[in-house]
Amino acid sequence: xxxxxxxxxxxxxxxxGLQAAPASAAAKTPTKVGLVSFVKADYxxxxxxxxxxxxxxxxxxARKYEIxxxxxxxxxxxxxxxxxxxxxxxxxLTRGTTYYFQVRGVNGKKHGAxxxxxxxxxxxxxxxxxxxxxxxxxxxxxxxxxCDDNGQPWxxxxxxxxxxxxxxxxxxxATQEGDNLAEIPGYTRAIYFSAxxxxxxxxxxxxxxxxTPVTPTGPVDPATKCRVSSDVTQPTGNIYLxxxxxxxxxxxxxxxxxxxxxxxxxxxxxxxxxxxxxTTTDNRRTEINQVLATMKIVNTKRLPLIYAGDFNSHRxxxxxDSVRPPLQATKHYDxxxxxxxxxxxxxxxxxxxxxxxxxxxxxxxxxDKVWVDPWKVRVDGWYNxxxxxxxxxxxxxxxSDHSPIVVDLRIG
Numbered sequence: 335x336x337x338x339x340x341x342x343x344x345x346x347x348x349x350x351g352l353q354a355a356p357a358s359a360a361a362k363t364p365t366k367v368g369l370v371s372f373v374k375a376d377y378x379x380x381x382x383x384x385x386x387x388x389x390x391x392x393x394x395x396a397r398k399y400e401i402x403x404x405x406x407x408x409x410x411x412x413x414x415x416x417x418x419x420x421x422x423x424x425x426x427l428t429r430g431t432t433y434y435f436q437v438r439g440v441n442g443k444k445h446g447a448x449x450x451x452x453x454x455x456x457x458x459x460x461x462x463x464x465x466x467x468x469x470x471x472x473x474x475x476x477x478x479x480x481c482d483d484n485g486q487p488w489x490x491x492x493x494x495x496x497x498x499x500x501x502x503x504x505x506x507x508a509t510q511e512g513d514n515l516a517e518i519p520g521y522t523r524a525i526y527f528s529a530x531x532x533x534x535x536x537x538x539x540x541x542x543x544x545x546t547p548v549t550p551t552g553p554v555d556p557a558t559k560c561r562v563s564s565d566v567t568q569p570t571g572n573i574y575l576x577x578x579x580x581x582x583x584x585x586x587x588x589x590x591x592x593x594x595x596x597x598x599x600x601x602x603x604x605x606x607x608x609x610x611x612x613t614t615t616d617n618r619r620t621e622i623n624q625v626l627a628t629m630k631i632v633n634t635k636r637l638p639l640i641y642a643g644d645f646n647s648h649r650x651x652x653x654x655d656s657v658r659p660p661l662q663a664t665k666h667y668d669x670x671x672x673x674x675x676x677x678x679x680x681x682x683x684x685x686x687x688x689x690x691x692x693x694x695x696x697x698x699x700x701x702d703k704v705w706v707d708p709w710k711v712r713v714d715g716w717y718n719x720x721x722x723x724x725x726x727x728x729x730x731x732x733x734s735d736h737s738p739i740v741v742d743l744r745i746g
Contacts, residue, residue, distance in 0.1 A: 364396035364439025364446030372676050377460040384429050384456040389421040396439025404434045430458035450695045455671040461712030462746020469743045472504035473642035473702050475736035478514035488514050494733035502740050507533040508603040508642040524588035527572040530603045532588045542569035542589035566632045573628045575621040578607045585625050604643035610654045619656040626664050638745050641705040648699040661705050669704040669713045669741045678718030683737050689727040704741045715742040
């Protein structure tokens, strides 16, 4: 009887000691999935539902992936989705809701270890859609004097701060701890007080008339020696927030006008007190409530308000995240949670002058924030704008112990 060609080949392999292993033995357990990132979000106006797009590093030996989605941090009652590639888009999510995610690789009947749990809040509102004014905002705690006193020379860092400002293409920059920051090339300073300043691109914007001096003045409280809030009828000014942590605390505001359209918005620069104690947590709440109360008086035109600055708290530091409830009570939400596009959310905005990025996993613990009213402002993008090299490390000299945050807004 004639033997088939396949039988001849198998016989040859057996004789040569090269017989192939069974196919089942080739299946290997996938490696653990690395850090999952959110890259896009959307709001589907027709259905009043939202979407989130995720991406993660390829896991070795994974033929497909299981994505677990839950409204609980414990991942209880998680829905499971299956995806062949290392990215996915989850649809039909409830707006303004925090979802938790895990991913694991699958190879046949073998399952890899699940990734760390990550969370993202879906977009609360679609935002305005007509007559939109695009504005790019940067907030940056430059730590000019304090860090200089603590062994981080300001002169080389100032050049790095200027580089970030130029590279960002920001229309408006809010800086904190800018005692030694006398200028940013290409920008005009609308207001400066107690190391906080609002800078703008004079080719696009101007300060609403009548303008006040760059450094506002006001009466001094004899008990605390702090200068109280300046004239609330002016387009720029300072807000006294209280005497906390041994010092006088302030915020500043400026009404900016778009030269091309004549449209205005209010920019507020805030730096709340730091610390995780009950006292500092209560002080932050007091400070942000004072900012909100004052701006309600200042903003007689009911213009869109944009709050930017160093808020010294984040969602992973509960209950010390005491600024969030008051802001949300006045319909102002973290631009990170409203952004259609996100980049670098796992890098903490506080870098501590470390070249290796400081990574936070669950929410992304950026203490530097921009808050907007999603009924009046649409957020297209949120970016951790640290200067990163090809090696994944921060480029030296690092401008500050904070990294700048940049957001793309469209004001309705």
